[in-house]
Amino acid sequence: MATITRTVKQGNAKGSADLATRLARFREVGIILILLLIVAGATAVEPRFLQPFNMRSILLWVPLLTVVAMGEMMVIIIGGIDVSVGSTLALAGMTVGMIWRQDSTFDIYTSTGLAILIGLAAGALNGALISWAKIPPVITTLGTLSAYRGLTFIVSGGRQIDPNYVPRELIFWSIKGPFGIDLVPWVVIIAAVVAVLTWLFLRYTKPGRNIYAVGGNRDAAQLRGVPVEWTTFFVYTITGALAGLAGVLYASRFGFVNPGETGVGFELTVIAAVVIGGTNVFGGSGSVLGVVLGCLLLGTINVALAVLGIAATWQNAVYGFVILLAVVADAIIQSELRRASTGE
């Protein structure tokens, strides 16, 4: 009798595992489908949408997002949130911008390194407050969102960095590509490298696996000897560093940095991309591929709105609804999975 029950239980478990993988695959396939749908719809209304210029706009819009989303994804996998990334981006971009104001020939690689270090320090403060001072992530990063924005104003003295201060080589990152292929500019390559490195890190290193463990079951991770505090600290620090890098990419892409404008509301777009990409908002799961697709989806929507002549004022509302759609779809899928696995 008991043997029978056990076999049945295992059968169920296998069945739900199949279902789970199918649905998990469906998640990424789903994003691709929506992506194609938007492209098809936009092209039907406005055939010029498919022109290389617009494709390139998408490719220019996405890298900035992807770089920061890689960090935010890890933060959300570990069960946290970081809303300070927009301010960190601005602080890093502004600080190197002020150097360019003094000396527009300043080495762009040193500038990039410096921006990453500034972001790293900002992220480390977030991480330390969350890991050891045990301040909830939302509160911590809301505080630093404001604090880093304030620092940006102080550093800039209220001035903005104009295109004539931004080093030309840096602007070229967003114009020129490797081997003379300008359709895929350097910023896209940088974002792709960040995404691939993140994937390798999450898949093939112990600290990377520990992120999933801590996010999936914090108590169990602690009992298994996983360094929960350090892992959490590390994730926020890396996210800060990536936001710092994005600060330089922002200057490259837009040619200016403005203390009151750069990166404002950016955290919402990043979180949207991460959540749309299938990252579990309660932690424990998420994939690089999904999040990259989420970034592409938001980039496409953004460009499609512009090409279709829909006012920029609509953009935030559209993002908001897409996020809600993704979260609701996720909740439904999760509850279906749970029902399938308990066999009720």
Added chain:
Amino acid sequence: MSNPLVRSMAGTGKGNKPDMTEAKTPILEARNVYMAFGGVDVLKGINFMIYPGEVHGLVGENGAGKSTLAKIFAGVHQPRAGSLWLKGQQVHIHDPGTAVAMGIALIHQEPLTFPELDVAENIFIGRQPIRKGFPPGVDWAVMYQRSDELLKELGVDLSPKAKVRGLSIANQQMVEMAGALSQDAKILMMDEPTAALTPNEVADLFAIIRRLREQGTAIVFISHRLEEVFEISDRITVLRDGEVVGECDPRGTQVEEVIRMMVGRPLSALFDKGENHRAGKPMLEVSGLSRMMKFEDISFTVHAGEIAGVAGLVGSGRTDVARALFGALDIDKGTIKVDGEEVRFKHPRDALAKGVIYLPEDRQHNALLMPMSVSENMTLAVLEKLAPAGWLRERLERTVTQEYIDKLRIVLRQMTQSVRELSGGNQQKVVLGKWLLTRPKVMILDEPTRGIDIGAKSEVHRLMGELAAQGMAILMISSELPEILAMSDRIIVMREGRISATFDRSEATAEKVMAAAVGQVLEGA
């Protein structure tokens, strides 16, 4: 009648049995370990030794300190005093990671797994095999292969690539076991490992435990199920109130003697309700109550002016029954009558409307709004009455709050003080006051005195006695046998979701109740 193989702590010294394990050095030892939580002593100078190749049963009532001791060995808690010794060397187990590195593994009643990760990673988390060559990194192929080997070694048919979400409890436990094996654990502590298993799964688990024992693993087996402890253990240690009260060899000991060691404690410090004349009419009649996987065929009656005590071990279904009576858990079958009228509660507020109240076990999370004031907490359930036009009449609120503060003798500075600042006993009285304001007919109290000091305890007991004398029907769930024995007019014992025995006050003894709770029948006791 005392068995020569049973050594009570009074006459310890050397064992009277030249056991071969006595000659060996213990692999793990606790010497004079003290532990306290929030001023309550949980362990009071424990000496405990574990030998390689031995299954050591650890038994005791709820709250005797078994799990705390296991958690100290596992590095979860740090003892207040005393020392830990590994293979004859004194060690400090600062955190769970240290314990893991020392080869000490703790397997919990509820398996601690990572549901989103696959079986192989659950086994190897934090210690994944790393590829030596290029590119470096976690070697998934090797991890899957070794997981497969470990699972085969345990005789479990599980795919290493399956996600842990959706596995049965037994299989999740096997994954944890495989994890312990993978780290080459020399000491395996299992806290209630059989609580959620079917008999067949228990047999499988025991086969694995025996195999590990042959390989020289030291195993600590913590369980309420005495028959299982007797079956699997080579040695049994009995804890009571944080002290080791005895150690015995299961092969020459009767289960009853262990039960006596578990419960034998002076009852003097407790309030005694005294005899009662069951005068009232039936206020709560339950018949044939069933809920799948939780409890089955529960029938009893509580009369006005009576206190019925519900005894049973944690997980016996006591709280689920209480939750069902209060409308917080749906029932599949059976009827509930309150004051002669058949009711079917869909929601706790239905129960409240019929005069049934429930004081949950975990008052911090379930009953009190800690940052809010005493008066706000007390009037929460009767706000509608205090706010006739939707606007709270504060003077009325103050009057009724003061009335119950006096009645219940709640000690506080002022009623606007936040509940968090009160002592545990006074917090419990605030909860009591909150529900008494609703003028209930039936009170269900779940562990009413857990975690409060002895003085406050007798105060709560006195109140319960007074309420019963005024005609209230009280159903009291308690894990503390002395409390059950002192307070109850009738004792209902639950075991594995069923009522295993019912005793009248006059016939109940600690031994009988404990025997019914663990599923043993005492002969001629």
